[in-house]
Amino acid sequence: LMSAITKQVGPPLSSPKTHSRAGHHEEASETEDFFPGECLATSESEHAKIAINLLRTNIQNRAQLVGTLLLGLLSDARLRHFFDDDDRNAQHAESPLVLVQAITDWIDTDHTEAGNLGDEDRRYQYLKEPYRAKNAPFDSIAELQLVYGVNDALYKLLKKNVTIYNDEASMELGTAPLERILYWGLPACLKEGISPVALQPFLPAVAQQIMLMRQLGGMMPFTVQVLAGLLEKAGLKEVIDQKKLSAVFSDNSSTTWYTLESEGRMGNVTRRMRAVFQASEGQFYYARVE
Helix, strand or coil: HHHHHHHCCCCCCCEEEEEECCCEEECCCCCCCCCCCCEEEEEEEHHHHHHHHCCCHHHHHHHHHHHHHHHHHCCCHHHHHHHHCCCCCCCCCHHHHHHHHHHHHHHCCCCCCCCCCCCCCCHHHCCCCCCCCCCCCCCCHHHHHHHHCHHHHHHHCCCEEECCCCCCCCCCCCCHHHHHHHHHHHHHHHHHCCCCHHHHHHHHHHHHHHHHHHHHHHHHHHHHHHHHHHHCCCCCCEEEEEEHHHHHHCCCCCEEEEEEEEEECCCCEEEEEEEEEEEECEEEEEEEEC
């Protein structure tokens, strides 16, 4: 990780110098620290995010699964105001489902709205500077800002939780944050006709057990089978669909796509970097250094 970051950022702004006993300046030797300062870096798996480009086609029901995960994210009661209040364009998506459909319409191959036969461009034609739905995959997460119903505040939330790099619909259980497992994943695993509200009384106990499992680390791998056992022990066996559970979550631990966030300091100079790194290729697909 550090090798990738320092390679992308490049050498320090000026080469460090050492002082000889004679008082002359000498260039620092190659054996000295490459980055003689402080660096804080974190990485997050892209395989624990929602792969929005899979909404484009429903091969092996992947679009349906991704749509369900998005609904789980957007149906959070704390986001209700996004579907009640107009944005700066005097419009808003009427519900989480309408927003998921708008995202789908942006990348799908037709010109009709998902869920009805209307023109998917109609919402964009009333803007001060009108445009059309792209009808092609997202090339960047920033494109979400063009989609009907996505204002600045909602985009800030979405950009942390969706991806265009991962091509798997399932959520990698080993790297998924607890909140995503509880509030996106589990609602997508419910049997038909069961409301997500049915999960609420059980979530604290499930969360405690998941945190305990993760503290054990390699001693007890946290797999889909283990999660199924925890849910059964918590009393959720009758509401969880085991086939959905196996589709929503994956035991795959061969993460190759990472988002890297880092900050380096040397003297009075600070550099921040956000990047998307493909580990198996050793290549950056996106990088921004400030």
